Amino acid sequence: KAIMDNKQVAYLVPTTILAGQHYQNFSKRLLDFPVNIQLLCRFKTVAEQKDIIQGLTSGKVDVVIGTHRLLSADIKFKDLGLVIIDEEQRFGVRAKEKLKALRLTSDVLTLTATPIPRTLYMSLMGVKNLSIINTPPQNRLPVETFVVQYDEDLALQAVLKELKRRGQVFFVHNRIQDIDKIKEKLSRHLPPHVKLAQAHGQMPGKILERIMSDFLNAKIDILISTMIIESGIDVPNANTIIVNNAHNFGLSDLHQLRGRVGRFDKPAYAYFMFPKNEVLDTDARNRLEAIQEYSYLGSGFKIAMEDLEIRGAGNLLGDEQHGFIQA
Numbered sequence: 001k002a003i004m005d006n007k008q009v010a011y012l013v014p015t016t017i018l019a020g021q022h023y024q025n026f027s028k029r030l031l032d033f034p035v036n037i038q039l040l041c042r043f044k045t046v047a048e049q050k051d052i053i054q055g056l057t058s059g060k061v062d063v064v065i066g067t068h069r070l071l072s073a074d075i076k077f078k079d080l081g082l083v084i085i086d087e088e089q090r091f092g093v094r095a096k097e098k099l100k101a102l103r104l105t106s107d108v109l110t111l112t113a114t115p116i117p118r119t120l121y122m123s124l125m126g127v128k129n130l131s132i133i134n135t136p137p138q139n140r141l142p143v144e145t146f147v148v149q150y151d152e153d154l155a156l157q158a159v160l161k162e163l164k165r166r167g168q169v170f171f172v173h174n175r176i177q178d179i180d181k182i183k184e185k186l187s188r189h190l191p192p193h194v195k196l197a198q199a200h201g202q203m204p205g206k207i208l209e210r211i212m213s214d215f216l217n218a219k220i221d222i223l224i225s226t227m228i229i230e231s232g233i234d235v236p237n238a239n240t241i242i243v244n245n246a247h248n249f250g251l252s253d254l255h256q257l258r259g260r261v262g263r264f265d266k267p268a269y270a271y272f273m274f275p276k277n278e279v280l281d282t283d284a285r286n287r288l289e290a291i292q293e294y295s296y297l298g299s300g301f302k303i304a305m306e307d308l309e310i311r312g313a314g315n316l317l318g319d320e321q322h323g324f325i326q327a
Helices: 016-029 046-058 093-103 117-125 152-164 179-189 205-216 251-258 282-293 300-311
Strands: 008-012 037-040 063-066 080-086 107-111 144-149 168-172 196-199 222-225 238-243 269-274
Touching: 016 037, 016 063, 016 205, 037 046, 080 093, 117 300, 144 282, 152 168, 152 179, 152 238, 152 269, 179 196, 179 222, 196 205, 238 251, 251 269, 251 282, 251 300, 269 282, 282 300
Parallel strands: 008 063, 008 080, 037 063, 080 107, 144 269, 168 222, 168 238, 196 222, 238 269
Antiparallel strands: none
């Protein structure tokens, strides 16, 4: 509708991988329409970026999908009508402040499965309009969730069970220092034909892009990665996720990670593992209990409410995203 009214649309996404996926989807869906769609992220060369930015200024580009790069000072729009922020919980307050400058003249649509406490509180107070989609897509099944102590045998069983039904597995280990060791350990116990790969944010862009597209096209069976896969990536064939050291993740992170699986009509499994003999602090225990309790479809809103309760509402006018407002 925005484009029909000769306005431009900016689609802001937290990661380059997700931006690429959105770009492919948009291009496919709007193939028969006279719409100029561009992707702006770090995978583009300087010359390509310059072209796109000129197109935005002159009004040639109708839709731009991009990462934080869209918030840079050199980006000027001819007539911006709509800003869509995807996975809003991945953007800091400063990024949102920059968006406010665009907001004065354009509409803003914010999408998130788990709003951060500050945003949720704003919606509850009526500062923002809130609508909740409670109806899951057809044939979608809830993800079976297990919170368990780390057990190598259980992890292997889960992996082999998924590979047996020709599926793929996410293994999340959020420390780049020893992600290689995890890969070696796993590959030692698996049949030789199983293909493993790893992905993290410190890899060169081109390699990361190639690994992700291989995983999407089912050329890789197990992807061992950091949190980089958290935001919105859609791999319908991956239906088991194992999260190592789950006690170190925030509640919305855990829910987002679980959302990577079960995106098709197969039963999906999520294993959240914490180390043996580790004494968990109260907040970590509350988070793990909440993720196990709210595992039905459409529970993101409940999880966000729980998060608001654990972390506090934050400062509506300042920079803090959570914490109680001082008396």
